Amino acid sequence: MGQVREGTTWLSVIWRVCNVFMSLFFALATYVQINDPDAGMWMVGYGVPSVLCALISWKPLVSEHLAWRRVADLHVMISSSVVIMLGWRIHKEQITQIFQQEEGREFFGLLLTSMWLLLCRHSGRSAVGKLRVFTAVAITLFPFITWFYYHVNKELRSEWPSHCKTAI
Template identity: 40%
Template sequence: MASAVAPWAPGLWRACNTLMAAFFGLAAVVQVNDPDAELWVVVYMIPAVLALLVGFNPLVTASGHPFVGNLIWKSMSTVHMLFCTLWAGGLAYHFLLHAKQSILNEEEGRELSGLVIVTAWMALCHSSSKNPGGGRMHLAIAVVITLFPLLSWVYIYMNKEMRSSWPTHCKTVI
C-alpha cells in the first residue's frame, strides 16, 4: 500500500531544490579566481539551473511528463552526473595516493567533495521522477544533503586555521 504524501512534502522538496540551486550558484561565483575557473563555473552552474527548474516545477523530472523540458532535463542531468562521477573517481584515486592532509585541506579533496555533492543532488532529483512530491526517506535525504554543504561552508568560514594552508585563490573569495 502506498503511503500518502504529507501536504508539506512538495513544498519542502521545492525549498531544498531552491536552496541547492542557490548553493551551486554561490559555488560557481566563488570560482572566479580559481586557475581553472571556467570549468568549475560550468560544473556548478549546470546543477544550479537544473535544481532551480525542479524547485519551480518538480514535475520536470517526472517520466512521461508531456513537456519537452523533461527530455532536456533528464539528458543534461544524466550527462552531467556521468561526467562528475568519472571526474570524482579520478580525483578520489589521486587524493588517496597523494593526500597529506584532511579532505578539506587538500584542493583535490575540496574539488572531490563538490563533485560528490553535485552528483548526489542530481541523483536525488533523478530519483524524484517516480514521486515528484517526495517520499519521507527521499525528503530526509534531501534535507541532509541540503544542510551539509551549507553548514560545511559556515564551519570552514569560521575555522581560519583550516584555511591557513589553502592556496591564495581559495582564501580570497570566502
C-alpha cells in the same frame, strides 16, 4: 485520507525548498570559482546543477522531461569520472586532510553535485516520499554547515591557496 495529502503536500514543499537552497549553494559555488585558475570548468560544474535545481524548485515535474534528464545524466557521468580520478589521486598521494587540499574540495563538490542530481532524478514521477525528503534535508544542510564552519574557523583555511581565500 486528508492527512496523507496534507503530509504529501508538506513533503513536496520541503523538497522544493531543498532544491532552492541547493540551487543557491551551487550558484554560490559557481561564483567563488572566479579566482580559480581553471574557473570555466568549475563554473560549469556547479552552474549546471544550480540551474537544474532551480528548475525543479519552480516546476517539480521538469525532472521527467527528456532534456532535463539528459543534461543531468551527462553531468553525473562526467562528474563521476572526475570524482573517480580525484579519488584515485587522493588515495595515491595518501592525502589525509582532504578539505585542506584543493583536490579534496573539488572531490567533495563534484560528489555533492552527482549525489544531488541522482536524488532529483525521477522526483517528479510520483509524490516525493519521506526517505527522499529526509535525505534531501540532510544533504542540503551539509554544505551550508561545512561552509559556515570553515568560515568561522579561519585557521582551517590558513594553508589554502590565495584564490580560495579571496572570493568570499
